[in-house]
Amino acid sequence: MKRRQIALFAVFALSCQWLPAASLTLVSKDIPPAPLILAPDASPRTRETTVLLAHYLGKITGQKPPILDHTPTPLPERAIWIGIQPAVTTLLPNVDLTFQHPEEILIAANEHHVLIAGRDRWDPAHSKITNKEGTVQGVQQEYGTLNAIYTFLQDELGVRWFWPGELGEDVVQRDEIQLTVPFQHRHHPQIRSRGGVFNFSSLGNKGYGRAHEWALRQRLQLDSLTMEGGHGFGDWWDRYHKTHPEIFALQPDGTRSGFPQPRTAKLCMSNPKVWELWLKQVEETLTEDPHRTVFNASPNDGWASGHCTCSNCRAWDHPDGEPRIFNWYKQNEVHPATSDRDVTFANRLAELLEQKYPGKNYRVLMLSYGHSRPVPVKARPSPNVIMSLVANFYGRTGLVDNGSTRGDTYRQQFEGWAKIVPSMLWRPNTGSPAGWQQGLPDLSIQQTIRDLKDVAAAHCEGIFIDAVWEHWATQGPQYYVMAQLVWNPDADAEAILADYYQRAFGSAASAVREYFDALETARMEFTKTNNEAGVFSFPELYTDALLRDSQARLKRAGAAVPPGSLYAQRVAFIQAGLDYTRLTLANIRLMGSYWKKKDAVVAQQVRENWQTIEKLIADHPYALNGGPLKKGAPRMEGLHPDGPRPRVKKRRNANDLDLN
Incomplete structure (x- = not known):
């Protein structure tokens, strides 16, 4: 039966018999x-x-x-x-x-x-x-x-x-x-791993999230395929470097030092002892959770650094793989991408997993990340391997993989993998091209709709987005349509949005939609050339004219609904998001000048703005998630005179961790 699309009070019925309704x-x-x-x-x-x-x-x-x-x-x-x-x-x-x-x-x-x-x-x-x-x-x-x-x-x-x-x-x-x-x-939902879409509010998550009940009611939280969004061996150096030093990556200097650091230490993937210990870890996991079916084998972070140079591991690399820049202690080298190596490793573990647990349909999760982002030349994932594609095109069309020497975009890499994988988890990092992390209206609704539908059409069984910060007054329409499409990618996104605006805002629906649409249009134009802009570049997007026009639209929205009504309260909720945006942009401009020349008058104005922001967040629950927006929080760095000076944003290179 064709899936029904969401519509107000509609029942798209398939009769059990040929009878009149x-x-x-x-x-x-x-x-x-x-x-x-x-x-x-x-x-x-x-x-x-x-x-x-x-x-x-x-x-x-x-x-x-x-x-x-x-x-x-x-x-x-x-x-x-x-x-x-x-x-x-x-x-x-x-x-x-x-x-x-x-x-x-x-x-x-x-x-x-x-x-x-x-x-x-x-x-x-x-x-x-x-x-x-x-x-x-x-x-x-x-x-x-x-x-x-x-x-x-x-x-x-x-x-x-x-x-x-x-x-x-x-x-x-x-x-x-x-x-x-x-x-x-x-x-039956195709995307069976859905809790990671709003990861901070997934089942049991105690992080920044405050939308656990909402995620549950959107049918996201109660999914059936548990898949992690991260790396698989973060504690192995602490567990094994004394008893099994031979399992860690051989460095060019002949050591197995765990470079660059314990949390990001790489393994000697071709060593059978690694396979043995991984199977032991699977056994431990099943003791804690006997119904687990997917087991992570993804290399640690620090994707450019410390990879194994032993002849057996390098034999798994294909010589025609994309040349990439690899780092070791005081040494760099151009070497083919590790995609074939990582897939070969995952396939070997998948084979051993099936041998140990025949008929259980257990599967191995393997990241395509860093130097394994290019499509493998020869290796192909086994049927019981799920590839977790860290393809960062969420909200950032055209973004180039900063580790690629060919200038490949994340979208190109994704499309290449989609042709060869039996199953995938899409695991994008969101970045903050227009203030996503700072709670600004960094909206890419139409692109997100297209991307979710494309991802669903490409053997996708799960989505894990790092990270959705839950700023509902500034990014709410995007969150809502995301949730609905993840449950049913075949749903009519335009019908979902029309229902959202009409039901939530009544006679103010058209003005509120114009408000969000205009912000999205401006944002998409800005990100054509600013996919990785820093905080102090945001005034180029959120100009006085854009903020003034945005306020005029919300004023029309407020005038269209009865004072004190539920619709009026919801318009005020959106207004809180605009007020926050205006105050934050004022702080960005003020602090931009303050760090060039400290001024007590400027500092006092910023402190007063922060007090207003704190009251705004307290007065409008869920409008903004105050946790990551606190003064001095990492994502608000440089925006308070009593906090640290902002770090200069540099273009990341292959030596950096991919934290975007």
Whole structure:
């Protein structure tokens, strides 16, 4: 069945039989709400989410339905059945109740009953795991029914979560909920590793994120393929350099020193001891989380430095690979790219993994990063290898890989890999070309839509973006359309955006959209020649004229809605983002002159601006994420007179870590 596109209160129905359309009333003034009936084996998370569904049904109609955790006798005339259970077989006889795909969801209805279900996999004995983020409760391997409930809330009940918090929620109250029946809707998400899109708010993450609930309701957090976005051997030097020094990369001076530093030490990939210890690490991981299926084998960071020079490792490099500049202690050398080496290593581990765990469908994750960004000349990833492509074209069309001697762009490299990989994780770094990290309206909505659809068409099973900082008042429309497309890349992005603006802003929709569209247009023009601009270049984009025109658009938006209304509050939320942008740009200009010649008057003005920013963030929850925007924070370096002087931004070269 063709996937339905998101539309307000629309049901794109596929009839179970050739019958005229009928209707099912779930609740009305004259009819009490249909009960919610839970499957007996429902997981704790499914039970919690069923309570949430009842809450929203009550919020919409004023009548909260009862929840039953058993099949009543006699069967109710109308009901919403949560999860597959015996009674559904007879009540919905034309519905196939089997699931053929991971995370598959099913929403079906006839004139009397609704089924909300999905493929669930969970192990009560291992529903709590401990990882680097701490202890995570309620872990499942697949959350089909939960994601089906969120889909029902959005597509059938019209609930929206535009941004985190109460102000971002949109519920239209009405007396009656009526569905056009019969219909069936099935969907299974292609992108099964979705939690890394908003990584700071992924399941269990204790970092900068404040949107955990929002990410859950967007069906991002509860995914089914756990894949890391980083490197695989960060602790190996500390663990093994004394007992197994031979596993580390041979340096040109004959040592295995761990250059450039312990966290970024490279391995002698061709050494069978490395393979043995990696399999031991897999075993340790499975002890902690027996349902893990993807295991990281990606080389450490510091991509230009310290690679193994032994004859066996170098034999895995293809002589026709792109020449790249490699660094060792007090020594540089041009050598072919390590793409063939890294793929060969991953393939060897994948072979050993299958031998040790036959039939488990375990897979190896390998980064294409740094000197392995070029497409390999000869080596091809095995079917059980997932390539993690650090292709940094998110928001930065045309950006050249700074390690490439040919001037290849990240997009070109991605397209080359897409032709040869069985599966991929897209893992871009976002950078901050127009203030993405500083919370400015660094918007690339249309490009992001195109990129997400292209990535989905290229064997992509996962996306991990480093990093989305959760500044909802300045970057919110982009976040929202991202979340919707990651769940369903086939969805109509323009329909999503139109719904976002109309539902969130009512009669102010056109003015708010003009506001964001104009900022995006200016940003895209700026980044044609400034893909890696520094903070003190931002006034070239955020000119007085652009800020003045932006304010005029928001003034029109404010005038178009009733004072004090929900729409007015949301316009004020966006206004907080513009106020922050104006204050930050003022600080950038002031501090640009201050570092050339310190001035007490300038310093005092900046301090006052910072006080206003802090109040603005406190008064408008979720508008800006205050964590990374604190004065003195790394991303705000040089913007406070009591903080450190800004470092001079230099063009990065092959000696640098790729932190962009």
